[in-house]
Amino acid sequence: MGSIVVEDADTDTVYVAVGNNAEKTQQLLHWTVNNFSGKNVCLLHIHRPHSLNSFSCATDKNLSGYEPKDLPIQAFQDQGNQSVHELLDQYILDLVPAGVRACKLLIEMDDIEKGITEAIAQHSIRWLVVGAAADGYNMGKLAKQDSEKAIFIREQALLSCNIWFICKGNLICTRVYSKHTSDIEGGPALLVLNSNTEKSTSKWTPDALKCLDSGDMKEIQSISSNRSLNTRWSFNKVMDRSKLADLMFHEDEAFESQCAQEIRRRKEVEEQLARSKQEVQKMKNQQDEILEELQMVKDQNSALMSQISESQFTVTEFEEKIISAVDLLISFREKRDRLRIEHANAVREVQVLRTFGEADTPFSYQVEFPAFSFVEINEATHDFDPSWKIGEGRYGSVYKGLLRNMHVAIKMLPSYGQESLSKFQHQVEILSRVRHPNLLTLIGSCAESRSLVYEYLNNGSLESHLARKEKNPLPWQIRMSIATDICSALIFIHSSKPCIIHGNLKPSKVLLDANFVAKLSDLGIPSLVQQSLDSADANTIYNNPNERLAYVDPEYFVNGKFTPESDVYSFGVILLQLLTGRPLLGLVRNVKCALEKENLKAVLDFSAGEWPLYQTELLAYLALRCCEKNWLNRPDLVSEIWSVLEPFKAIRVDKPYLISKKLRRVPSHFVCPIVQEVMEDPYIAADGFTYEEEAIRGWLNSGHDTSPMTNLKLDHTDLVPNYALHNAILEWQQQ
Structure with missing residues (x-):
């Protein structure tokens, strides 16, 4: 084509x-x-x-x-x-x-x-x-x-x-579009001819030409030549008049048939449309219901979220209140403990004031501990036999003695510079009331001979144990325990009111009991000796140096006074001896050099066992700080030294010569007759026996009016606390 x-x-x-x-x-x-x-x-x-x-x-x-x-x-x-x-x-x-x-x-x-x-x-x-x-x-x-x-x-x-x-x-x-037919109205014609008839006919297909005869061609040419035809369309095959009429008739019938089909189709579409509208309306109703339910859920969700927010706010508020309440409770407990301590101190001071008062006569002091005569002291020391002497120093001699069937240590103070009897008794009374597990217990005194009677510890002093370390060396655990005991005693006396200063702390003044519990001796002795003696002794000490002077605070040589920091200095020297076991000469310098070279092991006393190096280094640094010449550079006993030593309290060592507290026999008068346990709050009943408070009150509250021991009727149900027995039990438990 x-x-x-x-x-x-x-x-x-x-x-x-x-x-x-x-x-x-x-x-x-x-x-x-x-x-x-x-x-x-x-x-x-x-x-x-x-x-x-x-x-x-x-x-x-x-x-x-x-x-x-x-x-x-x-x-x-x-x-x-x-x-x-x-x-x-x-x-x-x-x-x-x-x-x-x-x-x-x-x-x-x-x-x-x-x-x-x-x-x-x-x-x-x-x-x-x-x-x-x-x-x-x-x-x-x-x-x-x-x-x-x-x-x-x-x-x-x-x-x-x-x-x-x-x-x-x-x-x-x-x-086909023609410039000459642009104004012609459209008609039912099927084919619009081109203005160029010859060209148009020459381009038609052979199939179309078969349907045309010579008359048709003439008619097409006449139609094409007629420019006034009122149509835009023309056929590509020209039919004769009869065929055209037949075609129009058939077209009308076909058009009527199509109209009928269109009407039926339209009805079907309308019915389908109606059904679709119903379905759509149903779906719309369902959608409305779902939207309503969704809105309800959203409202409920908003309400729940609001409740959750309020609950979280309430929880936060409660947590803050609980935290503030806990803080308040802690502060109240601290305040309560502080008030209890203050109350106990006030009670003790009141008792002391009531006992001694303001009078100057010697009869105004009531001594609550034994007062021994000079004859008893003389007999106890076998006329002060030198073989019974166990020590001698600046503040007198110490004798071992047997007094009233008790082994005691008798401290004979210097005879020069004697004070008045009342002042001596007053000082002794004050010292007798200073009780601590790591202080040597003062049993009594003799005003005639100006002597003090102490408990006797047969395990010797720390100085003697360090001197014979080759035979029986102290383990490092016991050494740390001794250091802890000394620190505890110093903290106690320095916090007393008024403050008590030992002033003569050295290994010979640290005594050990059978369980190697350290106790400080000679507490308060300088106050019983004439004050004018101190300045003269200071010059004597300064002009006659020896190893014992290494324990004396350098500040004492300047102002002639002892301070709490003086005891800290002496404690630092003792701590260095416990760590190294070395002589005092050059001890501070040697330890300092070892720490600078990070070779502390070179100076440690390994006869005491395997030291924990980290804690030992801390103690060595603290000991050197204690030995500073300027007292302002020395550490605080409570906040710095005790925090390092306290963990060593829990350390125990098993040695044949250590006696366990569990193996000791409990004194019978420490046991409550009712519950058969060591009493914590002993109270005296009308029958004269002492019971645990909770046990005796339970006995009386259950309807009994008789004695649990004698089964006799009690005169009354009043109970009196037995403070003396309570203190004795506490001291026994702390040993």
Whole structure:
């Protein structure tokens, strides 16, 4: 088939309306390529969007508020668009072998024929190839029932567009634009002839020429020459008058049949539309119910969130109150403990004031501990036999003695510079009331001989144990325990009111009991000796240096006074001796050099066992600080030294010579007769026996008025605390 020649062709693009039917599309493209050689081809496709959207647009306006879920439909539409593009791309690929340059134009619209007509108008399409169905009786006529879209396009498209209708690869009808027919009104004609009749007829296909005779050709020429015809269309086959009348009659019958079918189809559509409206209304009602339920859930959720927020705020408020209450409770407990301590101190001071008063007479002091005579002291020491002497120093000599069937240590103070008897007794009374597990207990005194009677400890002094370390060395655990005991005693006497200073602390004044518990001796002795003696002794000490002077605070040589820091200095020297077991000469310098070289092991006394190096280094640094010449640079006993020594209290060592507290026999008068346990709060009943307070009160509250021991009736049910026995039990437990 030859190429189509169209007049006034001002563009090189031929538009081909293609559909989803690949076979029909291939026929259209094949015809177009064969008849429009050298032209560009644009594939025009009208794509119907999703049917639900079409349905929504076609339904009543009252349903415009109903919208389906967007996401699934959008996804479906995107998939459909992608499929259409892939199909058009495949059509374009099919045109590539023919050397045709092709493009695509995709328009979305529900009505295909309207989409084509609008595309013609919008894109000024001049050449368009469209598929159509031919009438079986006449090849030059479009079948009404099967080519409604083609008929609509032929009648409604702009006249400036030339349209070729193709059926099964054959041209069945043409609507050609002519400048002379632009003002002609459209009529029922199927074919508009070109103004150039000869050219038009010469380009017709052989199939169309078979239907024409010489008379038809003349008639076509006369119609073409008649410029005043009131029609825009002309047939490509001219029929005679009788055939035309028959065709019109058959067309009327077909039109009536199509109208009847259209009416039936319209009724079916209306019924389907009514059913769809009902379903949509039902779905809308369901949607309204769901939305109401959703709103209720949202309201409930908001209420619950508000309750949760309030609960969290309440919990936070309660937590803050609990924290503040705990802090307040802790402060109250601290205040209570402090008040208890203050109360106990006040009670002791009141008792002392009541005992001694303000009088100057010696009879105003009531001594609560034994007062021994000079004869008893003389007999106890075997007339002060030198073999019974166990020590001698600046403040007198110490004798071992047997006094009233007790082994005691008797301290004989210097005879020079004697004070008044009342002052001596007053000082002794004060010292007798200073009780601590790590202080040597003062048993009594003798004013005639100016002597003090102490408990006797048969385990010797710390000095003697350090001197014979080759025979029986002290383990490092016992050494640390001794240091802890000394520190505890110093803290106690320094915190007393008034403050008590030992002033003569050295290893010979640290005595050990059978359990190697350290006790300080000679407490308060300097206060019993004439004060004028101290300055003279200071010069003597300074002019006669020896190893014992290493324990004396250098500040004492300047101002002649002892301070609490003086005891700290002496404690530091003792601590260095416990760590190293070395002589005093150059001890501080040697330890300092070892620490600077990070070689403390070189100076440690390893006869005491394997030292814990970390804690030992801390103690060594503290000991050196204690030995500072300036007292301001020395550490505090409580906050610095005790915090390091306290953990050593829990350390125990198993040695044959250590006696366990569990193996000691409990004194019988420490045991409550009712519960048979050591008493914590002993109380005296009317029968004269001492009981645990809780046990005796339970006995009396249960209705008994008799003695648990004698079964005799009690004179009264009053109970009196036994302070003396309570103190004795505490001292026994602390040993």
